[in-house]
Amino acid sequence: MAFDAPSDLADDVLLRRFALGDAAAARALTLRLTPRVHAHAMRLLGDRAEAEDVTQEALLRLWRIAPDWRAGEAKVTTWLYRVTANLATDRLRKRRGVALDSVPEPEDDAQGPAGLLQDKARAAALQQALAALPERQKQAVVLRHLEGLGNPEIAGIMDISAEAVESLVARGKRALTAALSGQRAELGYEDD
Amino acid sequence: MTDERKTDRDDDGLESFFEAARRMEPTPSDALMARVLADALAAQPVAAPRALPRPGAWAQLREALGGWPALGGLATAGVMGLAFGIAAPAGLADLATAVLGQSTDTYLVDLMPELDFDIAMDLSEG
Numbered sequence: 001m002a003f004d005a006p007s008d009l010a011d012d013v014l015l016r017r018f019a020l021g022d023a024a025a026a027r028a029l030t031l032r033l034t035p036r037v038h039a040h041a042m043r044l045l046g047d048r049a050e051a052e053d054v055t056q057e058a059l060l061r062l063w064r065i066a067p068d069w070r071a072g073e074a075k076v077t078t079w080l081y082r083v084t085a086n087l088a089t090d091r092l093r094k095r096r097g098v099a100l101d102s103v104p105e106p107e108d109d110a111q112g113p114a115g116l117l118q119d120k121a122r123a124a125a126l127q128q129a130l131a132a133l134p135e136r137q138k139q140a141v142v143l144r145h146l147e148g149l150g151n152p153e154i155a156g157i158m159d160i161s162a163e164a165v166e167s168l169v170a171r172g173k174r175a176l177t178a179a180l181s182g183q184r185a186e187l188g189y190e191d192d
Numbered sequence: 193m194t195d196e197r198k199t200d201r202d203d204d205g206l207e208s209f210f211e212a213a214r215r216m217e218p219t220p221s222d223a224l225m226a227r228v229l230a231d232a233l234a235a236q237p238v239a240a241p242r243a244l245p246r247p248g249a250w251a252q253l254r255e256a257l258g259g260w261p262a263l264g265g266l267a268t269a270g271v272m273g274l275a276f277g278i279a280a281p282a283g284l285a286d287l288a289t290a291v292l293g294q295s296t297d298t299y300l301v302d303l304m305p306e307l308d309f310d311i312a313m314d315l316s317e318g
Contacts, residue, residue, distance in 0.1 A: 176206055
């Protein structure tokens with residue numbers, strides 16, 4: 001077949017096809033983008049139900065804006081990270097004052113039970129420490145160290161300079177280090 | 193992307209927390225994936241071609257007879273037959289006379305005279 005498989009195409013090409021009514025593009029974008037948006041929402045919110053709502057809403061906004069999307073102006077993922085963070089911030093403001101005791105439910109992987117438990121404990125501890133950070137610091141740290149983005153892209157998502165990103169990440173990490181220092185022994189640091 | 197975060201290792205132990213969190217990346221439920229896909233498909237313009245309407249009885253009959261050209265010939269033949277029935281052209285009577293002869297008497301023509309013989313033989317033998 002002369003057509004490229006949807007999985008090989010760039011996000012904005014798929015989005016253009018989506019806007020023309022291509023159902024295969026809709027499926028490819030859903031499979032590709034939902035996990036990323038969901039993981040980001042989970043890390044910002046620490047609550048599965050709220051993260052699912054935010055994921056669905058962020059992607060719904062993408063589907064609606066698709067016909068007006070102008071290729072080359074912004075990366076689809078940059079736009080999605082920004083919308084997800086905005087939606088998450090709205091949620092956090094609404095529930096401010098409520099104890100943040102929920103953490104992501106860890107998923108099974110191929111590790112042995114001991115390693116898995118240690119990862120679970122560390123991921124949970126990090127999630128709780130992240131929840132206590134100011135929102136912009138949390139967003140910058142999550143984008144940099146958990147989503148793995150570079151400073152220029154984070155700057156685009158947060159609409160600030162790369163230097164400001166660096167500053168937010170540094171302050172966020174200092175706060176995380178302070179929050180987690182008391183738990184290092186409990187979380188198996190002597191094994192590392 | 194992965195290299196970026198790996199080259200940014202800190203020396204205060206935070207990296208092992210980040211690594212654990214990356215390994216434990218939350219994955220969306222099937223139900224969420226289904227909801228997102230349903231939203232996506234609902235937001236799309238209707239581009240799928242609709243099923244062609246089933247042809248009606250007249251259309252099916254027309255196609256069975258060979259389409260419009262055949263139907264045209266059939267209609268012409270019908271009209272001519274009707275016209276001859278109402279008012280036959282003057283030459284038609286002469287043509288009939290020429291072909292069938294002057295008399296309108298009918299003749300019995302035995303096309304297979306030997307058949308009678310065979311039957312007669314069968315009867316006599318039976």
